[in-house]
Amino acid sequence: MTPEELRAVQTPFKERYRSDPASALATLSATGTLDVARLQCVVDGAGGGRVIAGVHPRAGGDGAGKCAGDMLLEALVGCAGVTLAAVSTAMNLGVTAGRLSAEGDLDFRGTLGVSRDAPIGFTAIRVSFELETDAGEAQLQKLGELTERYCVVAQSLNAPVSISIRRVGPPGQVGNG
Template sequence: MNAVELRAIQAPIKERYRAEPGAARFTLKARGTLDEKNIACKVETGHALAVAGLHRATGGTGLELCSGDMLLEALVACAGVTLKAVAMALEIPLSAGTVSAEGDLDFRGTLGVVKDVPVGFDQIRIIFELETDAPQEKLDQLLKLTERYCVVYQTIRNGPSMAVEMRRSV
């Protein structure tokens, strides 16, 4: 795919969303089933079944996926796809590249060992390593627009309103 093809695909979608703002609103969903025997949750990804469990630092076996790792993986996936789309739209040539995310957290908060230690990541870093001959000002623009349009990055950065409820299954 090239910039012209991408614009051709997205143009009617963008036009529809301009004309019908409500058509642009979607509810994405995820669902998991609690494991009956282990401290694990089977998450339906749409393409496979992912089994999430405790991180080794909290007593897990390391055989299941850690939800913190999954969050970083979702961030890497979204940032990588966004970067590729923006690079294509700006006609920035990329020979190759990698996207990495790393996050720091203190498991004393998760385990309730120290009450004033926050639960969750206190810092997340995204690192793009690109093979390109594009000038720096184009790469600066690429980074700025990737940050702006990456859904997972913006969601983490801006902290959406959240609601939690518990229901009895029938």
């Protein structure tokens, strides 16, 4: 996609969101079905895909399901990759190919309740990218900064996000009754 094609696609959205900020608000969702016997949750993905989430082998899982921590890193790579592609296109950097990776530091003592002093969740996450491009170092630095700035998943992890986990519906019922 060329920078002009990207602008042509995005300009109507930007104009609408500027004139009607409420039209930019959206609620995304995901659903899953528990398999308690296997310690798994079948997550219904967007577009009809399904992913089986399970306990990580370092926390007692059998490896049959994907660890949600791995899925979080995958979501980050996907979001950063799409953002990087759009930003590099807008900057006209001539990126022809690339690869992203994410790695995160996790102390399993926290999630297993072994130590109250051990954090639960990632303590650091690093995303890196390699690109085939003739862009200069300053342009690539700016590309990294803008990708981090506009990546929804990265910003959601960097900023305090309100999360609540609660039961809905009467006990003993699943779904609509």
